[in-house]
Amino acid sequence: MEQHSPSKKIKSILADRKAYTTPHRQAIVNLLAQSKPMSAQDIISALKKADINRATVYRELKFLKELGLIEELQLPGRKKYYEIQKHHHHHLICTRCHTIKQLELPRLVCKLLADITYINNCTITNHNLEFSGLCNRCQKYL
Amino acid sequence: MEQHSPSKKIKSILADRKAYTTPHRQAIVNLLAQSKPMSAQDIISALKKADINRATVYRELKFLKELGLIEELQLPGRKKYYEIQKHHHHHLICTRCHTIKQLELPRLVCKLLADITYINNCTITNHNLEFSGLCNRCQKYL
DNA sequence: TTGACAAATGCGACAAAGTCGCATATTATA
DNA sequence: TATAATATGCGACTTTGTCGCATTTGTCAA
Structure with missing residues (x-):
């Protein structure tokens, strides 16, 4: 998988929270940055080559949400969707x-x-x- | 459990769809009519004396929703909540x-x-x- | 450059919410 | 009251998400 390096801004947000810049974390952020809102399962499937554990994906999404880097959407239906935090919409x-x-x-x-x-x-x-x-x-x- | 008889209106809605007026159905409608929005589990617990099967409750909620008798709320969190359909709010x-x-x-x-x-x-x-x-x-x- | 420590990960078991097929029971109505 | 349609219970299953714990990885300072 092509790994874009995360922006300075993201790196500093992570550093502020003493969070590491790991390949999995980057992969998830990059994926969301390039796509429409995705569910956790969508992300797991899309990154299946990277072979990221389900639990890790869920933890990561929760964490990135706390950091304000991604937003969680409550659309009608059972799943939650996630997208990169842009302006509110x-x-x-x-x-x-x-x-x-x-x-x-x-x-x-x-x-x-x-x-x-x-x-x-x-x-x-x-x-x-x-x-x-x-x-x-x-x-x-x- | 005290069973109020369903209103004429509800009876006719059910009849139109060839749906039966069963005790379980009445119990669920009556319960929702008298309370705040409830989740499926809330309903199962509240009606535990009536001993309604989980699957039945889920089926019933789905059905009543299709009939437009109840509304499904998508509040933040994992569960759905249901309430009697009033004016939209x-x-x-x-x-x-x-x-x-x-x-x-x-x-x-x-x-x-x-x-x-x-x-x-x-x-x-x-x-x-x-x-x-x-x-x-x-x-x-x- | 490396070692130590914190943070991240994988694994597997668990939980909660919801669905499904099928056999049985209940309801409406002719 | 018999019958045909509808509703129900049961239990297995699915999906979505969580947790504890042992192991691995990333960071930073010496």
Whole structure:
């Protein structure tokens, strides 16, 4: 497998936490950096040449999530999906072809969250806004 | 267990689908009608006197969901939660006490969905908007 | 460059959530 | 009340994820 060396930024984040830059860790980060959101099993399959233990993959995903390097998506269905942490955004999972697309959201959404906090007198630390339906390719066929 | 007889409406929905009005089915619907969102395991435990098989509960939840009588919530975490289908709404799960509260959302949200569909040229059939954070009771303590 | 120590890994067993096929039981209705 | 469709129990199985522990690997300072 081709191993891109991790960016300076990632290396320093790892160093700050006294975390090592291991081949497995790099492989997972690189894989996610180049692809759509993947489930743990997707990652295990994709890296089967590297022969990474299942438990290691799960541990790694948990760890990278804590570090804020990747994000965990709670899409409809049983599995969690992971993707490289970019700017915050949301997804559509197609009920026909099961591809996951990133959605463009009107700016309004941020304001909305503030309103919700105010109306309900609570402290929102996290939200999960995901969609399912038909992607633009599949909606032509039905 | 006290068995309220199901409403006419529910009976007719069941009849339309040639589904039977069985004690187990009634027990599950009645239970959900009287409580906060519950996981499958919560339901199994709550109905342990009725001694309903696990598989039956899962099958029933799936079926009631298809009928539109209950809704499946995808909250952060591994389990799914179920609640009686009321008007569409959203939840906050408290990261401290884990209670699930229904949130009041500004009307804006509906319009937002239409905008998202338009901007992204897709067909949204379902969305999942759930929150985690601190409920109004717990936010006093931290 | 190497040795020591912390961090990462593999392994295998375990757990929780959910599914399936099949034999049996229950329900609606003619 | 007989019958045909539906629901249920049972148990094995799958998937997703976790854990403890022994071993290996990465880092850093001497």
